[in-house]
Amino acid sequence: MKDTAAIRATNLELEDWLAGVDKSGLPGNFKAWIYQHGILPQIIWPLLIYEVPISTIEGFERRVSRFLRKWLGLLRSLSSIALYGQNNKLKLPISSLNEEFKVGHAREVLQYRESQDSKVSQAGIEAVYDVLPSPSNLFSWGLVESPACNLCLKRGTLDHILSCCLKALGEVRSQWRHDQVLKAIANTISCGIGHCKRLRPVKNTIAFVRAGEKPPLAARATSYGLLATA
Numbered sequence: 001m002k003d004t005a006a007i008r009a010t011n012l013e014l015e016d017w018l019a020g021v022d023k024s025g026l027p028g029n030f031k032a033w034i035y036q037h038g039i040l041p042q043i044i045w046p047l048l049i050y051e052v053p054i055s056t057i058e059g060f061e062r063r064v065s066r067f068l069r070k071w072l073g074l075l076r077s078l079s080s081i082a083l084y085g086q087n088n089k090l091k092l093p094i095s096s097l098n099e100e101f102k103v104g105h106a107r108e109v110l111q112y113r114e115s116q117d118s119k120v121s122q123a124g125i126e127a128v129y130d131v132l133p134s135p136s137n138l139f140s141w142g143l144v145e146s147p148a149c150n151l152c153l154k155r156g157t158l159d160h161i162l163s164c165c166l167k168a169l170g171e172v173r174s175q176w177r178h179d180q181v182l183k184a185i186a187n188t189i190s191c192g193i194g195h196c197k198r199l200r201p202v203k204n205t206i207a208f209v210r211a212g213e214k215p216p217l218a219a220r221a222t223s224y225g226l227l228a229t230a
């Protein structure tokens with residue numbers, strides 16, 4: 001799916017969810033709860049998968065904030081800092097979409113920065129997998145009340161999230177994993193190309209070696225990084 005189409009689809013989904021919850025007739029604090037535990041986790045996924053400009057995220061957050069203020073009976077002039085901050089007087093248990101987005105991206109960037117070296121990346125990927133915020137990990141860290149998968153309510157282990165959740169498999173999430181793999185391959189190839197360019201000899205000269213002598217170091221085979229093993 002094209003990024004712009006995906007963003008537009010997410011935008012419409014957010015619109016639908018907010019309007020649906022708004023019209024539900026539930027008490028306002030229930031509506032806010034549904035946002036935090038139902039809408040936010042759903043909306044953050046596509047936003048992290050595709051290239052989304054921060055201005056779009058801010059637009060999404062403004063719309064969410066308008067509803068949250070209405071549902072919680074707060075002043076329209078109440079700032080986002082007061083609405084989402086955990087260190088202010090209100091201490092509302094609501095996360096900022098913008099903040100979640102930045103945290104998610106920072107995690108992703110760190111993961112790829114570490115992956116430049118193939119050995120580090122292998123170890124890193126395994127380590128990262130063990131500490132991924134899967135529902136069951138979040139539950140064992142005491143951050144959520146249930147270890148269940150958000151989509152099918154089975155136990156949300158990493159295994160389940162990556163390959164066993166039938167509901168997720170049929171959806172855009174399999175596209176995400178596919179894109180992540182392509183991203184890793186593209187990174188490795190572009191790294192290898194850069195490496196080869198640096199190693200390319202300036203002139204094609206023949207280094208003659210006298211009988212009984214060893215060739216100088218520079219003339220020996222040089223490593224071409226991961227591409228050599230491809």
Ligand SMILES: [Zn+2]
Pocket residue numbers: 149150151152153154160164165166167168
């Ligand atoms: Zn599931």
